[in-house]
Amino acid sequence: MLRRVSEDGSDAVVVSHRVRVGYGDTDQGGVVHHAVYLRWLEEARVEYLRARGVDYRAVELDERLGLPVVEARLRYRKPARFDDVLDVETRVGRLSRATVRFDYVVRRGDERLVDAQVTLACVQLDAQRLCSVPAAIRVACS
């Protein structure tokens, strides 16, 4: 984990999650398949929350709240390859009443490979209804 001032001078907390590219993450183009990044962003999001004190598993189990993805944007700048070690940097880009947008940069050392934004909505799992982001997550995302 890493807390630091982000590039744009804002003081958002950035949490870094390291992954290594598996053979099955590649496609016949010889690079990581573009869908795989959504899985890594998801892992990075769970680690971001954990680093900030929120256990997402418990949120679902105990509070019966979920954070499904409602929007995703990815910009693929450079390809990653098998066995590369990548760092997924995560920060909260925007927090509204019922949604949180996570902003990501996937890096390989100094190279910026992928930029992404993923917006989640807070829902009551049993009623399948939108609800306000609860205080604990709100604090973790501030």
Place this chain on the structure above:
Amino acid sequence: MLRRVSEDGSDAVVVSHRVRVGYGDTDQGGVVHHAVYLRWLEEARVEYLRARGVDYRAVELDERLGLPVVEARLRYRKPARFDDVLDVETRVGRLSRATVRFDYVVRRGDERLVDAQVTLACVQLDAQRLCSVPAAIRVACS
């Protein structure tokens, strides 16, 4: 769907399920990644049951029974490639009180690419306990 006497002279029902290899199903070796077949076998299993009158979605939802995989064996003979059209032939290889074993051959035209056996156990989803395969599935698998 296809019903016919199988190769070994037994009169097992064989149901055939056609898939086309996607780009993302390949890896940098230029062939289908070996884990992808388990997904196709699963699809073929659901289609086998449907062809024989069992709606697996309803089994889970209405009867609260599930058929998790307890064992899988795959023999990869020849690789499949992007955009290939494959036929997954499914039959029931063995039916016991609480388990069903599905036997598969994945073909590309005349070529036999993969042989597999997948054993499922019948469980009560709420109690997470083994139970007898219910009559409807038993009939479908005979």
Place this chain on the structure above:
Amino acid sequence: MLRRVSEDGSDAVVVSHRVRVGYGDTDQGGVVHHAVYLRWLEEARVEYLRARGVDYRAVELDERLGLPVVEARLRYRKPARFDDVLDVETRVGRLSRATVRFDYVVRRGDERLVDAQVTLACVQLDAQRLCSVPAAIRVACS
């Protein structure tokens, strides 16, 4: 395949690709995992090209050109569930010298589940260099 005037009154060709949700496409939230759609959009793109006379496999093998994804945007409106039959409607949204943007709607009957845009860049596979979209693909995408 389906050719028709699209919703907005433009005369873009729309090609429809049908998929059925597999068990492994779901996650513990009980709905299709958000990353799975990128795989279906990719399949739909290959079928779009095929319906319009372009064999993407041959483009890579014979012309040594590829169309990697450089940008993806997905808006998840409603969840899909196991065993649902979905139609992925594909049209070309924008064609520039070196890129093509495909626009998608994923439907379940009358319901609109996901909207997406995926932009591909044309690259020479051996040189790994951007190049102009070749005439055959350009025609197919017009």
Place this chain on the structure above:
Amino acid sequence: MLRRVSEDGSDAVVVSHRVRVGYGDTDQGGVVHHAVYLRWLEEARVEYLRARGVDYRAVELDERLGLPVVEARLRYRKPARFDDVLDVETRVGRLSRATVRFDYVVRRGDERLVDAQVTLACVQLDAQRLCSVPAAIRVACS
């Protein structure tokens, strides 16, 4: 990494690889989808080789040799769940002229979740022909 005498008293080297279950690794049954383990076994295999001095990426790139999977057997004993931390223990079970069989146990703490065996064949990537396992890998697997 961990070197130790294995359970059965043999002196095989065991290398342990830790993974954490992602949300997308689960299915609507609320547990890890059975196909996901093949991906983790593959990662564990690459780490086994690295721990023993073999860089599998370099084997493919420099020596133009590959190790495709020719057989896989998995026995699923207990399910893993989202956010679980798992240890994949890998050892070489059998080494023949042209094949290597890796034997795995996937554990969650003291619980044994999955046993598996995956057999790889050594092939010349350009000729797509079986060949002898090269000395460096042979030593690493002894």
